[in-house]
Amino acid sequence: MTTVKKRPEVLSPAGTLEKLKVAVDYGADAVFIGGQAYGLRSRAGNFSEEEMREGVAYAHARGSKVYVAANMVMHEGNEEGAGTWFCNLRDMGIDAVIVSDPALIEICATEAPGLEIHLSTQASATNVETFQFWKNYGLTRVVLAREVSMEEVAEIRRRTDVEIEAFVHGAMCISYSGRCTLSNHMSMRDANRGGCSQSCRWKYDLYDMPFGQERQSITGSIPEEFSMSAVDMSMIDHIPDMIDNGVDSLKIEGRMKSIHYVSTVTNCYKAAVDAYMESPAKFESIKEDLINELWKVAQRELATGFYYGTPSENEQLFGARRKIPQYKFVGEVLAFDPDHMTATIRQRNVILEGDRVEFYGPGFRHFETFIKDLHDAEGHKIDRAPNPMEILTITVPQEVKPGDMIRACKEGLINLYQKDGSSETIRA
Structure with a gap:
């Protein structure tokens, strides 16, 4: 029996109304945005209620969906007003919310019935049992943790009918599923409540500290200051694996990136999906063009994250850059x-x-x-x-x-x- 390939959704980031329109125009089947509460990108130009309404109207008129990220970790008192906020999102036509905190999930499910809930990658979903747990609470989609392998993606798809959303392009966090406290410690900005100062991206000095002696900087003896920074993810040449293993939504990271980034990356993944759905040969014929196109936007070096094995030192940023956008x-x-x-x-x-x-x-x-x-x-x-x-x-x-x-x-x-x-x- 021939298995019919299901066309996945291309899901693009939209940090502003302008970026939302660009993403939709360049082929996004859906976009994810942030409101002015409960998100993890406090500096992403988050949407006002008026902008949300305009964005929803623009996207829906062109056959695209709009999801709102509400993936912060709540502290005591943050729940006040959440039910009303979710009701407003539902009533203005938002297609789904992306949530990680169980309390917010409970509030949304009970106080804003009818609003679809997707589990955020911050919740670290890595196995079938987790999918089933959240399905029992009424969630329709789970965004996979970035640490999941392609083999695990295939097994999860085989054993569950919950929609799978997986990252295919963009920044990788050095901490497990983005749950980091470096920013809290170094700059008093809570990474899990929208204020990450990206401490892992900073350059650090490296010291030799012999016992009982004064420390000495060894900067200059290595090609780059000590870094915890991961390279970016790119799965453009592995789109067949994502589709064949039943991923329902291909997620592009980057709500704080430029319209140049949003338009280019969305264009590439849209073209990749279109080509592979037509035929594997068609995809192979344009694969190199797609890879070259992605290198026309400013970004870090690229790798495949955890999909094909645990990243090594080659997936970290240190030393001379191997490739620079032109x-x-x-x-x-x-x-x-x-x-x-x-x-x-x-x-x-x-x-x-x-x-x-x-x-x-x-x-x-x-x-x-x-x-x-x-x-x-x-x-x-x-x-x-x-x-x-x-x-x-x-x-x-x-x-x-x-x-x-x-x-x-x-x-x-x-x-x-x-x-x-x-x-x-x-x-x-």
């Missing part, structure tokens, strides 16, 4: 005039006359050209636009569409590790 986000298209073949753009970074740039848009559309006939908002010819958010016009060789993004192609350096531990620098 592109810079410089603008977005606001309008296109087909009669004069000009594009009106909103500039995000410095643009120079003659810059080599790449336009890209939803559906994995791309083309390269050079900045020509650069004019400011008043129509004056200029050769440089240094100030962010300027409205400019340029001549383009082919049609572009509002919402298309523009990258400048910048030469850079790539550092490659050698077998002896040294590094070689080459021109990209």
Whole structure:
């Protein structure tokens, strides 16, 4: 009997209303956002009630869903008003909430019946029994802990009908399922209540401390200060494994990332899913293009997390970088005039006359050209636009569409590790 592959949802981050619209336009089947309470990203530009309503209307009109992260760990007194808040989310059309604290789950289930609840990755779900426990409480989906292997994903899928959501791209936390207290200790900001200062991403000095002697810094004798920082996850070339093993939702991390990141990564995973659902051969034919595309956004180095084994020192950030993105986000298209073949753009970074740039848009559309006939908002010819958010016009060789993004192609350096531990620098 032939098994029919189920198409998974592409779930993208949306830290602001602008990012929500970009994610939806670039192919997200669903987005996850934060409200102004109960979330873990206090600095992510969280949504007001009015913005939520607008975001829900925008997404639903285009066939996409909106989930709200309410995944903080509650302290005494935090529960006040939670029931009303969940009721408001339900009544404005939010499709589900993502929760980890059992008290918040209980409040939502009893005081806002009808609002779907998904278990957050913060709850560390790693086995079938945990899935069954939360199913008995009425939860319809579980977001897997990042520590789960692909073999375990397959076993969980085989033994439960609860929806599986799994991370496929983005930052990895150095602590188990994100439950960390480094930030609390070092900066008095509670990581489990939305205030993480990302202490694991800091650079630390390393000391030699012989007994009874003064400590001495050994900075400089190693290529990078001591770090606890993990590389980012990317499963773009393993999408077949995710689909074949029954993952229902492919989650992209990054509510605090830029619209360049959101548009690029969403575009890639949407294209990957589309291609594999068409045929394995189609996916293989574009896989390298997808990998290369992801390297056009600023990010840490990439690995597959715990899916294919326990990460080693190669999945930690230290020493010379092995690969550096070669592109810079410089603008977005606001309008296109087909009669004069000009594009009106909103500039995000410095643009120079003659810059080599790449336009890209939803559906994995791309083309390269050079900045020509650069004019400011008043129509004056200029050769440089240094100030962010300027409205400019340029001549383009082919049609572009509002919402298309523009990258400048910048030469850079790539550092490659050698077998002896040294590094070689080459021109990209």
